Amino acid sequence: MTALELQDLAVDYGRVRVLDGLSLAVRPGEVVGVVGESGSGKTTLAKAVLRSVDAAAGRILVDGRDITRLRGGGLRRWRRSGAVQYVFQDPLRSLDPGIRIADSIAEGLRIARVPAAVAQERTDAAVAAVGLTPDLLDRLPAGLSGGQRQRAAIARALVVEPRLLVLDEPVSALDAASRDRVVQALIALRDRRGAQLAMLVISHDIGSLAAMSDRLVVLHRGRIVEDGPTRRVVAQPQHPYTRLLIDSVPVIDTPRPHRPAPLTRS
Amino acid sequence: MAEIDLVAARALKDESHSEGRIRPDAPSAQHPSFRSEPLSPSFDEGSLARSAAAAVDRLVVTAADGTELVRGVSLEVRPGEALGIVGESGSGKTLTCRALLGILPDAVAVTGGSVHVDGLDLTAASEREWRAVRGTRIGAVFQDPASYLNPAIPVGAQLAETLRVTAGVPRRQSRERARELLDDLGIRRVDLVLRQRVAELSGGMLQRVLIAMALAADPAVLIADEATTALDVTVQAELLDLLARLRRERDLALILVSHDLAVVAQVCERVLVFRDGRVVEGGATNRVLRAPGHPYTRELLSAHAAYGLERFLA
Secondary structure (H helix, E strand, C coil), X not given: CCCEEEEEEEEEECCEEEEEEEEEEECCCCEEEEECCCCCCHHHHHHHHHCCCCCCEEEEEECCEECCCCCHHHHHHHHHHCCEEEECCCHHHHCCCCCCHHHXXXXXXXXXXXXXXXXXXXXXXXXXXXXXXXXXXXXXXXHCCHHHHHHHHHHHHHCCCCCEEEEECCCCCCCHHHXXXXXXXXXXXXXXXXXXXXXEEEECCHHHHHHHCCEEEEEECCEEEEEEEHHHHHHCCCCHHHHHHHHHCCCCCCCCCCCCCCCCCC | CHHHHHHHHHHHHHHHHHXXXXXXXXXXXXXXXXXXXXXXXXXXXHHHHCCCCEEEEEEEEEECCCCEEEEEEEEEECCCCEEEEECCCCCCHHHHHHHHHCCCCCCEEEEEEEEEECCEECCCCCHHHHHHHECCCEXXXXXXXXXXXXXXXCHHHHHHHHHHHCCCCCHHHHHHHHHHHHHXXXXXXXXXXXXXXXXXXXXXXXXXXXHHHHCCXXXXXXXXXXXXXXXXXXXXXXXXXXXXXXXHHHCCEEEEECCCHHXXXXXXXXXXXXXXXXXXXXXXXHHHHHCCCCHHHHHHHHHHHHHCCHHHHC
């Protein structure tokens, strides 16, 4: 069974189709990176999986269950199950500024009425998994660096033991050193949790995506133009847009005198 | 630091004297010593013999509480040359550039060394004197173009105003000059763009408008401080190409500040590595990035290697 499956998914904003015919499967334990530029539809994809925008067509399956048309109580119960957790770009906005980091992380367990002893155990495990030191837990979000906050947000998502973690631009707001630590935490998580945790990581930064993803999916103007193993997609891109994207990334050493012309915007 | 640069400059000059001038159209294959390390195709060694378009010498910048934020930085950039500055936030790279523009924050001041732009000593210049220099001799673009534009006024009117005020273009001609300038910067549908406001334009387009404003009065020096950092990677590539072309065509001295070593590698033939208000390493980009001498440069390079695409492309 797949952790997440999109079947021919379409999303409209008014009359504009922003996602069109998206089909994508994330297997248990797999880390799939979705790369796209502004306007490619990557945040809409996260919102669709979050069910905060409605699908105009197609289906979204999580652990084999169709969640595309869940409404009201059904949707609330599914969200509370915690099977899918989200981490957003800006941890300052996803962590309550007035609540200590420890309480923010454990909040999901309190809502799920997990016994205190178990809750403590899971919180400790999540905190260790993202490499946060325990002394930070008594602080408020403002007392942490951007990278520490983002790792706290990831720990908060992990405590409810989701099968799928959706991360939308998890490192884009961070400086280089913090970014490296968050990427390392995610790589460690992937390696340690194995098949228990799948991740869908959405970003415009193909470099950090390539560092942590088993597979890369390239989104361009609302469609998937390429989907394959990371190494293959980067080294031998098949679609002209993927090639443009990769050839646009500045590299230090590889001579690349002839960048292709930009794709025409039709 | 200055010595390192001089050595690099001398080495390059010696090379060009003994081997004959290397022109862009002379392939590096004819020069065995350059085969493994080709210089950027646009590099003109002649520029190294010209006097600096902008320079700071042993610059010290101090905060109100006495903390030295820039501690004896020397740099020079010559006409037609691109100099890269790398280093993490707080390393003093932006303050050095701001000192070159005379726009240091309120509580921060130059307390030592000298600042020269286009042959003028501006070390002790008044705001009035700076105003005559900014825009006409040295221009700059920064990370967030939208914050430098008025959201309520079409960008064309703002560019025309810059042309009138900074470049002294007569009102009647300013519209036409604005159109020409944007056209030269590779903007399609110029007339539409001129009528649009900030909210209607993409980040890449706004940055082109800001570059046009910075170049309106044809300055000798352009500082691009993280100017492509917030842009999509394909747009960044277009803008880096644009900066390279403008530098060539206008004989512009370019100072490119970036946290991304690869951005600097792509555009600049010389690079300075900043840390804690000092230049820890400097020299030809090829040399510094391929054979780094300072542990901190090696640290930056290994961080880049972990997230760069190089390892997949090798």
